[in-house]
Amino acid sequence: MSEQQAIERVPSGVPGLDTILSGGFPKGGIHILQGPPGAGKTTLGNQICYHHAAAGGQALYVTLLSETHARMLLHLGTMDFFDASRLPEQISYISGLGALDGDGLSGLVTLLRREIAGRKATVMVLDGLVAAEDRAASDTEFKKFIQELQTQAALYGCTVFLLTTAKGQAIPPEHTMVDGIIELTDVRFGSRTERGLFVNKLRGSDYLAGRHPFRITAEGLMVYPRIEAAFREVTRPDEARSGRLSTGVGGLDAMLGGGMIEATVTGLLGPSGIGKTSLGLHFLGGSSATEPGLFFGFYETPPRLVQQAASLGLDLEGAIARGDVEILWQPQGEELQDALAHRLLDAVQRRSVRRLFLDGLGGFIEASVEPGRMSRFFAVLVNELRARGVTTLYTMETRDLIGPGIQMPITGMSSMVESLIAMRYVEHQRRTCRLLSVVKVRGSGFDPALREFIITGGHGLRLAGSFEGAKDLLSGFARERGGPDPSSSISEGP
Incomplete structure (x- = not known):
């Protein structure tokens, strides 16, 4: 002893x-x-x-x-x-x-x-x-x-x-x-x-x-x-898993090579209003008694989320009533960063959550009084979620509505996640189009094509096919083919 x-x-x-x-x-x-x-x-x-x-x-x-x-x-x-x-x-x-x-x-x-x-x-x-x-x-x-x-x-x-x-x-x-x-x-x-x-x-x-x-x-x-100290070693042995979980959008599952890899973390980047929460609600739509889901968010109240899901043809209210999904809404204010993380992990433990939609990471950033610890904090948190068998989809809002680059708000974030999905607006022929692309899937092949998607009442989010016949898509202002292409990038934050 x-x-x-x-x-x-x-x-x-x-x-x-x-x-x-x-x-x-x-x-x-x-x-x-x-x-x-x-x-x-x-x-x-x-x-x-x-x-x-x-x-x-x-x-x-x-x-x-x-x-x-x-x-x-x-x-x-x-x-x-x-x-x-x-x-x-x-x-x-x-x-x-x-x-x-x-x-x-x-x-x-x-x-x-x-x-x-x-x-x-x-x-x-x-x-x-x-x-x-x-x-x-x-x-x-x-x-x-x-x-x-x-x-x-x-x-x-x-x-x-x-x-x-x-x-x-x-x-x-x-x-x-x-x-x-x-x-x-x-x-x-x-x-x-x-x-x-x-x-x-x-x-x-x-x-x-x-x-x-x-x-x-x-x-x-x-x-x-403090999360970095409390979970510096995961609470259970980690294991590599090969199963896939559907995002709830068939076309996106195909782009990812069959869906999101089980017990991994996927980042969803895009500007305000692009449809990040809508995609997350589709992901939670696959929750069940054997795959309990959790919505952990900062911006939308539960009644508004239920209403939004219904407009997409998703029965979130029924899933909550059955116990398949739980919504934990964190009103923005002077929250404690570590208190939020413990609240999240306690909810995961309590219901053996398998599908987690974290909408969005900005709520943790705004709660932090020490921005320099965010990368370490997030790395330890997601390692614990992986070890618990949780498949996580989280959102991060990008700064510009339209533009040539996507800037990650936290340095090193892209290396901590297995998959990255980028959503962006593009102006084409006097209308605004929504585009989606898979930027990264670690250890797996994926379709890197830029695809247009639409969000319709009753049918939700669906892919409308590749965006053909235009150039300069990543600049935010698409033109007909011909002429040089501007550069574009996904960069880390300061």
Whole structure:
């Protein structure tokens, strides 16, 4: 048995945090919960206590210089995890300020020892460690105080959490002695802020490094492990598959060599209004009880999608009623990039989804406060989807309605997907035509011809054959044959 497996854990009860901590906090250790005022330290400390009590444990919450117990309980009363029936038998609130003022750090240690033993506490939170540090005559005295707490924690099997606001030292003296350090932050990114959690130390244990975004909701803290860390290794063995899934458009299936290869990712590029969502609805039209489908989108509400599908001759409403398809609509706003990804993966897991239409990738891009991580984020996300046997079709909107080039919004995106389909407008003989071409199918032959397609009421999207008799199609302005061809390209974004 490895050292990590041998360490007994105390679960935090905070969604996502125990995943980051590889199961929870090492039992009997001392852990610092650190952050600026308003970061969520008190909420986190109480959330740990109430979860511990709900699991049958005894919790002791000790305050120094902080809000009164009455005000704290008033604020906690708005949280779903708060349970007044646990007071005071399983969760006790006491003040240590009197002992600290009267007898200094030694008096506080005596109080904590007596209360831990008397209440048989298995979790203790000391809120306001900075007040104890201010009473210390030297770093050495404060280190002795931390050492005394370690002795009591080990003696009674009590896991201790120290809540503090960092005072700005490069390495505070207590950081070298404690078993774990959790840092809560609230950082500005332009006009918005995003809360983040770091594990700076977890002695004798592995953990997911880096910044993990979190929210404070009515349920308490909700932490979303960073996708690149949480799924750096896929959760199940990947396997190459040879089956094909229909796109729902017969002509396009033929161009792809028989449909979309199972458990692969296909990118669908094109300008606004070209028909990307319509094609995705055709793809979801093939969903069934054995091939459940999921629509994960940002732009169209479920009622509008059902209406749009009906206009294409597709019974999306019936598929939803049968449970073959689920629609998850994410209203655009200040979403968390990692929260969106976990919501997507949870939905895939819950229904064993096999057909995923992600409309569109721009919703993830707009949710990101760190654009530089998008390529890594997307690479890890799609690897996990492949390993789960999901065949994914996602859309990306191109910048120009008509023009000679298609620019990918994220550098390296084209290398992360197995297939690419481009849709574009072209002006020909005083009318706007829609064209479709298969740009890439990895490991398979495909038809690279430019084909016109039409979208009709009741019949949906269908290919109308090759676009013959014109040149300069990729420039966006088709001409009759004769004269030089302009260049065109598909390029990566900045």
